[in-house]
Amino acid sequence: MPSFRTQWFSSSSARITIRVLRIIAIVVAVLAAILLLLLFIHRGLLPIVAYFIPQLHTSFLDLAVYGPVPTQKFVSFDLNAPKPWRTCWDKSCDGGNILVGPNGPSVTQAGPVILDTNGELVWMTHDYRTIMNFNIQKYRGEDFITFWTGNKTGGNGQGEMIMLDSNYKVAYRIQAVGEGNKGDIHEFRITDDDTALIAVSNKTQADLRSWPGFRPSDGWLVDGMFQEVDIETGELLFEWRAINHMDPIENYYFDPFGGYFESHPYDYYHLNSIEKDYEGNYLTSSRHFHHLAYIDGRTGEVLWTLGGMSNSFKDLSHGKATEHQWQHNARWVDREQGIVSFMDNGAAGPLHVDAPFSKGTMVQLDLEKMTAKRLHSYVSPSKVRAASQGNLQVMNDDQVLVGWGATAAYTEFTMDGTPLCEVHFSASSMFWFERWKTYRVYRHFGWVGQPEYPPSARIRGDSIYVSWNGATEVVFWELQGSREEEGDDYESLDTIEKQHFEESFVLPTDGDFVRFQVAALDGNRKVLHASDPVAPEGGLGWFAGLATGISVVVGFGLGVWFVLRFWVRRRRREGREGFTWLPTELFWRGDYHYSKL
Numbered sequence: 001m002p003s004f005r006t007q008w009f010s011s012s013s014a015r016i017t018i019r020v021l022r023i024i025a026i027v028v029a030v031l032a033a034i035l036l037l038l039l040f041i042h043r044g045l046l047p048i049v050a051y052f053i054p055q056l057h058t059s060f061l062d063l064a065v066y067g068p069v070p071t072q073k074f075v076s077f078d079l080n081a082p083k084p085w086r087t088c089w090d091k092s093c094d095g096g097n098i099l100v101g102p103n104g105p106s107v108t109q110a111g112p113v114i115l116d117t118n119g120e121l122v123w124m125t126h127d128y129r130t131i132m133n134f135n136i137q138k139y140r141g142e143d144f145i146t147f148w149t150g151n152k153t154g155g156n157g158q159g160e161m162i163m164l165d166s167n168y169k170v171a172y173r174i175q176a177v178g179e180g181n182k183g184d185i186h187e188f189r190i191t192d193d194d195t196a197l198i199a200v201s202n203k204t205q206a207d208l209r210s211w212p213g214f215r216p217s218d219g220w221l222v223d224g225m226f227q228e229v230d231i232e233t234g235e236l237l238f239e240w241r242a243i244n245h246m247d248p249i250e251n252y253y254f255d256p257f258g259g260y261f262e263s264h265p266y267d268y269y270h271l272n273s274i275e276k277d278y279e280g281n282y283l284t285s286s287r288h289f290h291h292l293a294y295i296d297g298r299t300g301e302v303l304w305t306l307g308g309m310s311n312s313f314k315d316l317s318h319g320k321a322t323e324h325q326w327q328h329n330a331r332w333v334d335r336e337q338g339i340v341s342f343m344d345n346g347a348a349g350p351l352h353v354d355a356p357f358s359k360g361t362m363v364q365l366d367l368e369k370m371t372a373k374r375l376h377s378y379v380s381p382s383k384v385r386a387a388s389q390g391n392l393q394v395m396n397d398d399q400v401l402v403g404w405g406a407t408a409a410y411t412e413f414t415m416d417g418t419p420l421c422e423v424h425f426s427a428s429s430m431f432w433f434e435r436w437k438t439y440r441v442y443r444h445f446g447w448v449g450q451p452e453y454p455p456s457a458r459i460r461g462d463s464i465y466v467s468w469n470g471a472t473e474v475v476f477w478e479l480q481g482s483r484e485e486e487g488d489d490y491e492s493l494d495t496i497e498k499q500h501f502e503e504s505f506v507l508p509t510d511g512d513f514v515r516f517q518v519a520a521l522d523g524n525r526k527v528l529h530a531s532d533p534v535a536p537e538g539g540l541g542w543f544a545g546l547a548t549g550i551s552v553v554v555g556f557g558l559g560v561w562f563v564l565r566f567w568v569r570r571r572r573r574e575g576r577e578g579f580t581w582l583p584t585e586l587f588w589r590g591d592y593h594y595s596k597l
Contacts (some may be wrong), residue, residue, distance in 0.1 A: 015079065029561040034183070056537065061085050063158050064427035068435045069106040069408070071281040072121060074502045075465035076456045081501075082122040082436075084309060084423045088381065092399060093412050093421035096445040097122055101134035101147065105409075106426065107342050112147055114470075116448070119423075123168070123449055123470035132157065132185035136447055139163065139190050140491045142262045143447060144171060148185050155267060156222060157386070158201050162233075166450050168470050176200045177227055177236040185439070186272040187226065195237060195283075197274045200225040203265050204243055211248065211259065211266075219259040221248070224269030224286060231437035240282070240300050242269040246289065250309040250323070253288035254351060273342075285330035286340060290332045292342065305366070306340070313365065313372035319365045321372040325354045328405065329391035338365035339375065343390040343402065357383040360392040360402040376417045378402050382428055384409060391440040403441025448472050457518045457531035459507070465504040466518040466531060473528060474498050476521040479505040481513035482531070490517060495525075507536060516540035523580075 034517070044239040046065045050057045061070065082102060091184075107415030112134040128149040137146050142165065150159015161174035161185050174196050176183045181240035186201035186362070191197060207218035224242030229235065253267045255442040258266035270287040277283065279298035304312035307322045315322040324344040333339040341362045347354025360378030365371070378392065378400060389405025392557045399420070403410045413419055426436040455468035466477055477496055480490035494505055507516065519530040 022265070025283060028588075032192065035289065042517060043318075045071075057421065058085055058087060059383075062087070062428040064429050067427075068430040068433075069426045071108070071388050072501075074467060075460050076458045076467045076470060076502055079124055079126060081117065081124055082119075082578055083111060083226050084119045087424055088419065088423045089425050090229075090412075090420040093117060096443050097447055098423075099134050099136060099412075099442040100425070100437060100438040101131045101440075102425070102438055102439045103130070103132075104435050114449075117443075121449075121469075122472065125158045125168070125469075126164065130157075130159075133188050133441055135188075136444045137190045137438070140174075140194055142166075144190075144557065146188055146190070148183055148188055150183065150185075152185060155270065155350055157185040159185070159552075161188045161196065163199055163444070163540065164424050166448055167452050168449065169452075170458040172231055174198065174229060174231060175234065177229060177234065177239075178202075181225075181227075187274045189275060190231075190390055192229070192278070193229065196229045197231060197232050197276060198227055199271055200227050202263060204241075205367045206243065206248075208248075208259050209267070213259075215259045215266075218578045220265035221259065222265045222267040222269070224271035224282070226271060226274045226282075240295060242286070242546065243270065244303050245300065246286070246293075251280075252290055252308075253348070271496075273331070275331055275438040277332055277335050279335075283330055283332060283340065284331065287326050287345075287348070288330065290325050290327065292327075292340065301419070304370070315368050316371050316373040320374040321361075321379070324361060326388075328389060329359075333362060333393070333394050338367055340362070340365065341394060341400075343392050343393045343405070345386050345388065345390060345405070347385050347387045349387050352416075353385075353499075354386065358407075360388045360391075360400065362400075376400075376415065378411070378413045378417050380409065380411045381402065381419050381422055382431075384410065384428075384431060387434070389439045390435060393442055398487075401441065401443050403438065406437045408434075408438070413445075429557065454529050455520050457516070457520060457534050459516070459534050461536055462509075463504045463506050463539075464502045464516055464518065464534065465502055468520055468529070471520060471528070473522050474520045474523060475523045477503050478519045478527075480517050481511050482509065482515045482517075482520060482533070484515055488567055495521070544546065 039551050042065060047058055050060045052317050063213045070083040072083045073080050094117050096117060098117060100113050101112050102113060109126045110130060111124060111128055112131055113124040116122055130152050131149045134147040136143050145164040147158055147162055148526040150157050156582045162170060163172040165171040176198060180202060182201045184201040186199040187197060189197040202225050204221045204223040205218050206221050207217045208215035221227050226240055227236055228238040230237060246269055247270045255266055257265055268288060271284060272287050273285040274550040275283045282295040282297060284293045284295060289308045292306040294303045296303055306313055307324050311322050313322060326345040326348040328343040328345060330340060330342040331356055333341050340360060344361045345355045357379060361374060362376040363372055364375050384404050384407040386405040391403045393401045395401060399414045400415060401410060409422060409424045411419055412421040417439045449470040449472045451470040455466055457466045468474060476491055476495055479494045481493050493508060496503060500570055515533045515535055517533045520528040522528055
């Protein structure tokens with residue numbers, strides 16, 4: 001009697017099932033082969049094409065041919081820097097430095113970064129792994145690097161504000177005042193009064209029963225809060241809490257899980273910028289209320305709001321001045337003329353998409369007639385939409401920079417909104433995935449960095465590479481050599497002009513030099529600092545590396561050969577056939593029969 005297995009395999013349904021499985025397997029194999037072929041073309045062939053046709057390089061960068069976020073690597077410096085590229089450029093965008101604070105899943109080394117407008121690294125550090133709101137600001141007439149650092153949780157954070165001097169040393173640490181209060185990521189601004197405006201992270205309990213979702217009477221909120229603090233003493237000068245002035249029912253943000261537990265409070269207001277004007281009042285931005293609020297600096301009273309459910313202004317631009325959504329970075333452009341600017345995101349993630357693209361916006365307010373009209377709008381040529389973060393910086397009377405926040409790019413415009421330059425930090429095809437982000441982007445002029453640590457020099461092969469992280473006054477590099485093991489007797493061997501963050505010299509092959517150092521020179525060829533001495537590498541240089549690589553490959557091959565030889569011999573002695581797909585005569589020379597190729 002046939003077994004059940006024999007009957008099943010002989011049935012028509014079984015044959016059909018097997019046939020379907022074979023078809024599925026073939027389809028999967030074909031799709032995998034197509035994907036592998038596309039990957040080979042994308043990451044293997046296209047870079048070769050771009051090498052011979054350089055005009056395609058920028059387009060291939062935006063197609064992620066070189067990865068989602070290309071980086072710069074150095075010999076003399078251990079960190080990998082962002083490698084931005086231009087999609088359009090005007091000479092008016094040259095000069096100064098670009099300040100970014102990279103974060104995101106494709107950022108291997110987070111922290112503050114200064115680049116020049118050619119994309120060359122000036123300074124970076126990862127001593128502060130999580131930073132936001134990176135800027136250079138004046139305090140008592142001197143420039144300081146400023147940023148927030150701490151623990152970031154979702155859209156907020158708990159930390160402190162840092163100020164670094166021109167030597168890149170910590171000059172001030174600014175803390176939020178009050179029990180349980182921590183500095184938040186969203187703002188750290190030094191006022192004209194030399195005080196610090198900081199956003200504050202604080203959880204507050206409130207009756208949420210009137211909110212949708214059966215929330216409790218003792219629910220939890222993130223209180224939109226800011227403080228003005230004396231930088232020298234840490235004294236609290238002013239404090240404002242949104243919960244005392246803003247009705248939570250006016251927020252546009254939907255969080256079905258927020259408010260029930262202390263571990264997940266409802267971020268109903270989301271204060272993301274504060275600025276103090278010459279009248280002593282504060283201009284603020286609330287992302288989740290869709291409004292800018294102007295707050296009395298004595299009483300905390302809300303004098304007016306632009307946008308949102310309680311908008312105070314008649315819009316003369318048919319909604320274009322007041323119907324912004326999820327905005328950031330409200331600033332006075334001209335307080336006397338009532339001109340404000342902000343970044344209109346138009347989106348806050350997949351659940352809150354209210355505009356096809358983000359834009360910078362400039363609005364003029366008439367505070368007597370309480371009217372508002374849009375003056376200018378700034379839209380990226382790439383039509384990017386930033387779901388979070390971003391800023392608008394008016395640099396002078398005729399140029400504006402917009403940083404696109406969660407979208408890894410910035411654009412510079414003329415004042416009337418004509419794009420001049422655009423720079424990408426990640427492939428535009430990957431913008432939606434937010435692999436590389438920076439809270440704000442600033443272009444700054446005049447930073448002078450004077451690190452006290454020496455330049456870094458390393459020898460690789462027959463060349464010596466040198467860089468000096470953060471030094472801005474280096475104009476020339478001078479290679480110096482010594483014939484003695486100790487002492488300061490160095491000869492000048494070569495001088496080159498500094499053009500990139502890292503430069504290199506070819507080491508001399510004669511002269512019996514046993515040590516080298518590289519000196520940084522200013523424009524008058526005065527020595528600023530010299531690197532620590534480095535000795536030439538022993539051995540055969542690149543040939544030794546090649547020999548090492550060949551040894552590894554040969555060693556691996558011999559290891560495989562011995563394993564297979566042992567395996568074949570064992571199978572032969574047990575009387576089993578060898579592997580017909582193997583040239584077994586390479587592994588077996590016994591008296592037993594062995595299979596042919």
